[in-house]
Amino acid sequence: METLSFDSSSLDATEEFLSRAYTPMRIGGRPRETGARIARRAVGGLVVDKLHFDYTMAYDAACLGKVCLITLHRGTMVDTTDGRDEVYGPGETFLIAAPDRPYTGELRAARYTITMFDPALLDEVAAGGGHQRGPVSLTGFRAVDPTANRRLGSTVTFLRDQVIESPGAGGLVVATAARHLAAVTLSAFPNSATDGRPGPADSRDAGTATLRRATDFIEENAHRDIGLAEIAAAACVTPRAVQYAFNRHAGTTPLAHLRRVRLAGAHRELRSADPRAVTVTDVAAAWGFAHPGRFAAAYRKAYGTTPSATLRDAS
Template identity: 25%
Template sequence: MELHGRNAGHEDPCAMHSFERFQTRDIEEARLWGARVFCENELSSLDAHSPVDARMYYRSLGGIGIGRMSYGGEVTIIPSQFDTFYLVQMPLRGGECIDSSGEATYTSSTVGSVLNAQRPIRIRHGANTEKLILRVDRDLLERQCGQHLGRGVQRRIEFETAMPLDSLAGKRWMRTISWLIDYLDGEEPSASPLLTAQIEQMIVTMLLGCQRSNQSEAFLEEPRTITPAFVRRAELFVEEHAHEPITVGDIAAHAGVSTSSLYTGFRKYRNTSPMLLVKDIRLQRVREQLMRSEPGRTTVTAVAYQWGFCHLGHFTTDYKRWFGESPSETLAR
């Protein structure tokens, strides 16, 4: 595998010794560490002659986390459903068989994998396999993709599971990962918020550009025309006044155009309507508020009404379609 980093050719640029989280021969301890860093999981050894010798190196930065891990022997990992993140896996040696919703993917030093949020996964980790891992928060991925497209992501992002690492795009991706490890290895844990945001954007943009997904066509499409200023004025107005009872007339008046021009502009340049944008932003604000709230101190109904959702049935359907879980599940976290 082509990896470039500090002292390339003299030492492994992806050693990550300063990021060590654990090293253990106890399979239950390894499982608990996996639960702490990622999510609950079932972990079982498949070969009594190749005992578990698990280790993990890992560091998080904002909405991303980078690591290196191995289990020594052959094991099966069944994580609970990923709700809040995507996981990119890049074998350095050995390989895995990944079953995602009944579809098998075999990884190696030339084929990595992307595990999608909210998909059931079963991983058969080969003996003596070692891999790099990159965790990306789902909210970060959707936000960055939406900002790039100039509109909200219209459906949950689904990547192809198999990730070629020996293609031109795959080599660019691995050089970026190597750079990130090299950078973090020499940085203090408290990076500046501005720099963290820039690194997050770079990693997410690279992932969306290098790996095929259901957003690839829109993401890689060259903009045909420059978006008119009135569309952006309207979007900023909605962002700032989503908590108020605004109408399409209010938005048009602030943007300085007629309502028909406003509808035409949003349809042509954003593939949506002004009031759908209002609803999308309010749904996002509901989610943010539910994630900050404690069960027992508020209710889904109260938060929904606060943001103008009076028909709870329609609200719940829209929320689940957008975020992949019910509002009550978000509140219960």
């Protein structure tokens, strides 16, 4: 895990730190109060930062190359990029800028969370929804409605407090959480994948042979960081064809099947583990389950007992 921390009342030091941690940036204005605090946790391509500025600060920044979400907890932020005058307040989660565009704006005594991830995850999520038309771009900066905003904010909070901050965060847990964040982001913002008509359905390859190749790949690789794109590539078909194959011949989805295989892997490991050496949380995390409560509920539904009972009975 990468960690960074910064606490300073020097504008020059703050500008230097922001330019090094994010993108080349210039701070405008000479505020009287100049306290700035920043804490970063980054792992597996997912970056979550907590920031607190005591003052009003104008900024002029180069492109980030990442999807950068801002969740504002206190104060206001104003986006002035390309002549805009968008004001964001507490409770909003929004896109600070397109990944490949510079941006300008102003912070006003703001406390907020920054969450960043690779734009390629949006492409993967879009491909999984049958919208594989090249790189996906977010075409709006605010969520499409209040419900989408709340869902996105809750996802960021979960990542910040339960995933990134958890001991030993990494591996499948972070990779799964990052894909989930990308999916929620794509559903929350207007975007090029869903604004237009989806591409034609590829049903020709959605046969039992595709299902067999896909399930074999999942069984052999469930312990790795895989998603729909990797499953489709292994089956030598499009992501949409894989989805059709699972729906038609198995009555489920590829990712639901992947979750079941991972749950079975966790079950096997709990049955053979030494309860003095490992915990349920350790096993769940190793198989990509970040939320202990949801893991326990899925486990009980599948096996009629709790994971902790299985671990206690292990021999």
